[in-house]
Amino acid sequence: xxxxxxxxxxxxxxxxxxxxxxxxxxxxxxxxxxxxxxxxxxxxxxxxxxxxxxxxxxxxxxxxxxxxxxxxxxxxxxxxxxxxxxxxxxxxxxxxxxxxxxxxxxxxxxxxxxxxxxxxxxxxxxxxxxxxxxxxxxxxxxxxxxxxxxxxxxxxxxxxxxxxxxxxxxxxxxxxxxxxxxxxxxxxxxxxxxxxxxx
Numbered sequence: 001x002x003x004x005x006x007x008x009x010x011x012x013x014x015x016x017x018x019x020x021x022x023x024x025x026x027x028x029x030x031x032x033x034x035x036x037x038x039x040x041x042x043x044x045x046x047x048x049x050x051x052x053x054x055x056x057x058x059x060x061x062x063x064x065x066x067x068x069x070x071x072x073x074x075x076x077x078x079x080x081x082x083x084x085x086x087x088x089x090x091x092x093x094x095x096x097x098x099x100x101x102x103x104x105x106x107x108x109x110x111x112x113x114x115x116x117x118x119x120x121x122x123x124x125x126x127x128x129x130x131x132x133x134x135x136x137x138x139x140x141x142x143x144x145x146x147x148x149x150x151x152x153x154x155x156x157x158x159x160x161x162x163x164x165x166x167x168x169x170x171x172x173x174x175x176x177x178x179x180x181x182x183x184x185x186x187x188x189x190x191x192x193x194x195x196x197x198x199x
Contacts, residue, residue, distance in 0.1 A: 041101050142163070
C-alpha cells in the first residue's frame with residue numbers, strides 16, 4: 001500500500017482517493033500543491049524562521065502573496081499566513097521540527113513541497129500496516145555523522161555520537177546548527193573518525 005501507484009491503475013490495492021489525485025499525463029511524478037497542515041495558533045519554531053512581513057495600508061498581504069514569497073525563496077519550505085495584532089502577516093520557515101502555540105494569532109501553517117513526489121497506493125493502509133509500527137519501534141536517533149555541513153564548516157568532534165534527529169519528532173532533520181562548526185570543510189580522515197571508524 002505504500003508504493004507509488006501507476007497512473008491509470010484501477011482497483012486494489014490503490015484507493016480511489018489516491019488514483020483520483022494523480023495529475024493526468026504526469027506518470028505519477030509531480031510536485032504536489034501547497035498543503036495546509038494546521039489552522040489556528042500554531043507556527044513552526046523560531047529556529048527556522050526566515051522572514052516576517054506585515055500588511056501595510058499601501059500593500060495588501062493575502063495568502064497567495066505569502067505563498068509567492070515562499071516560492072521565491074529557495075530556503076522556504078513552510079509558510080504561515082494569518083492575523084497577528086489585527087494585521088495580515090506572512091512568516092516564512094526553512095523547516096518545521098516542532099509546532100509551537102503562539103497566543104494572539106490565528107491562521108494557516110502550510111507546507112510547500114519542492115521536489116518530485118508520487119501518490120502512494122493507499123496512505124491509510126500504509127500507515128496502519130507499516131509506518132505506525134516503524135514509528136513506534138524505531139527509536140534510535142540519527143547522528144551528525146550522516147550530516148554534510150555547508151560551506152567551509154566542519155562537523156563537530158565525535159559526530160557519530162551526537163544525536164541530531166529523532167524518529168518520533170516528525171519532520172526533524174539534522175542541521176548545521178547542531179552538527180557543524182566553523183572550519184575548513186570535512187576531511188576524509190575526520191569523516192572516518194566521526195563515523196566511529198579507525199582513528
